[in-house]
Amino acid sequence: MATAPINILMVTGIFPPDIGGPATYVPTMASELVRRGHKVIVLTLSDRLDHDDRSYTFPVHRIRRSLAKPLRFLLTVVRIFREGRSAAVLYVNGLYLEAVIANCLLCKPMVQKIVGDWAWERATNKGWVRDTFEEFQKRKYDLRVDLLKALRNFCVGRADAVIVPSKFLVRAVATWGVSETKMIVIYNAVELSAPIAAAIPLATRFKVVTVGRLVPWKQIDQLIEAIHGSPDVGLVIIGDGPERSQLENLARQNQLGSRIYFAGQTSKQETLALMGACDLFVLNSSYEGFPHVILEAMSAGLPVVATAVGGTPELVEHGVSGILISSNGQVALTRALMHLLSCDEERRRLAAGAQSLLRRFQSAEMIRRTESILVACSSVGRMQAQIEPTA
Numbered sequence: 001m002a003t004a005p006i007n008i009l010m011v012t013g014i015f016p017p018d019i020g021g022p023a024t025y026v027p028t029m030a031s032e033l034v035r036r037g038h039k040v041i042v043l044t045l046s047d048r049l050d051h052d053d054r055s056y057t058f059p060v061h062r063i064r065r066s067l068a069k070p071l072r073f074l075l076t077v078v079r080i081f082r083e084g085r086s087a088a089v090l091y092v093n094g095l096y097l098e099a100v101i102a103n104c105l106l107c108k109p110m111v112q113k114i115v116g117d118w119a120w121e122r123a124t125n126k127g128w129v130r131d132t133f134e135e136f137q138k139r140k141y142d143l144r145v146d147l148l149k150a151l152r153n154f155c156v157g158r159a160d161a162v163i164v165p166s167k168f169l170v171r172a173v174a175t176w177g178v179s180e181t182k183m184i185v186i187y188n189a190v191e192l193s194a195p196i197a198a199a200i201p202l203a204t205r206f207k208v209v210t211v212g213r214l215v216p217w218k219q220i221d222q223l224i225e226a227i228h229g230s231p232d233v234g235l236v237i238i239g240d241g242p243e244r245s246q247l248e249n250l251a252r253q254n255q256l257g258s259r260i261y262f263a264g265q266t267s268k269q270e271t272l273a274l275m276g277a278c279d280l281f282v283l284n285s286s287y288e289g290f291p292h293v294i295l296e297a298m299s300a301g302l303p304v305v306a307t308a309v310g311g312t313p314e315l316v317e318h319g320v321s322g323i324l325i326s327s328n329g330q331v332a333l334t335r336a337l338m339h340l341l342s343c344d345e346e347r348r349r350l351a352a353g354a355q356s357l358l359r360r361f362q363s364a365e366m367i368r369r370t371e372s373i374l375v376a377c378s379s380v381g382r383m384q385a386q387i388e389p390t391a
Helices: 021-035 069-084 096-106 118-125 133-138 143-157 167-174 220-227 244-253 268-276 292-299 330-341 344-361 363-380
Strands: 007-012 039-046 060-064 089-092 110-113 161-164 183-185 206-211 233-238 260-264 280-283 304-307 323-325
Touching (some): 039 069, 089 096, 206 220, 233 268
Parallel strands (some): 089 110, 161 183, 280 304
16 A cells, blocks of 8 residues: 655765765665655755755755854754754654754654764764773763763654664663664665776785774774785775874884775765775774675675674674674784685685675665654654564
């Protein structure tokens, strides 16, 4: 039976040309919801306001990211309020506090997608804490950190339904005071695409690639150390962030300038092209909620090495669709890289295993279930959603 169309305001902190999970997810979901007859507006932060967004089938309202934070916060709240007045439901993928404040006036049904812990990320980036994601959930801190945690709990507590992309995050968000009956696991999906050729300015025989924001918990410094003793291995680092200058200095100190390519922030198409020109993908994080980039690496035909943290083991079956290693395991990381790069057959076997797994993560089911939650929330205001089996 056809679903009656509704108006949806999607709120996100990042959107193309930004890279990252939400920047991939939001335009895909918005386009599909429009295709199904719904009216969608996307509101996002942006480094520039002069992007040509005419290729999208929905309007994109951008707010300059570089504005002074108090001004940006106020402007974002005002814009969410303005655009949300005609919406039947708010679908919040970032800017949670701004959306919740605006919705105190709008009183609209609100669905939040939680892909991580922004309180932990901010506290870690500012150097206030050094604890892992799991440790952060259990401990008490000084006033400034506990205030962040209280704001996080307040924001997610105002949602009518919470979508999470992994069972790991269900357990984490439950510690924030959210009932598991309000959370729904919907795995992210990936669209398989034809490979695109890309030139990489490295002369090494093998090329390893990693993708993500250059932040401490990605542990890219360990990846740089892992290739140090192997002159036939180069490293492609896609992404930008506060750790970039430190990582570039580390590469110079180890005389690896000719073997490491910092690609910076690239479009999705450029990212996939660069990945497709490499031999192996590595995600060496100490934390991941649900790493969509692993799906993209698999779709590009790459074997995967990843740390067994967060939601990653829900994606990678050790020895079948990739190799899982312990976090902070420098020796294990180096051994895994050297083993796979020395064995063409093993790389092909793992890449083939990943192709079978990708069938579980197709877009149609993700879109159908997300649409049903948004429509249900818009109809009844507050819903108690049950977690559907996702295995």
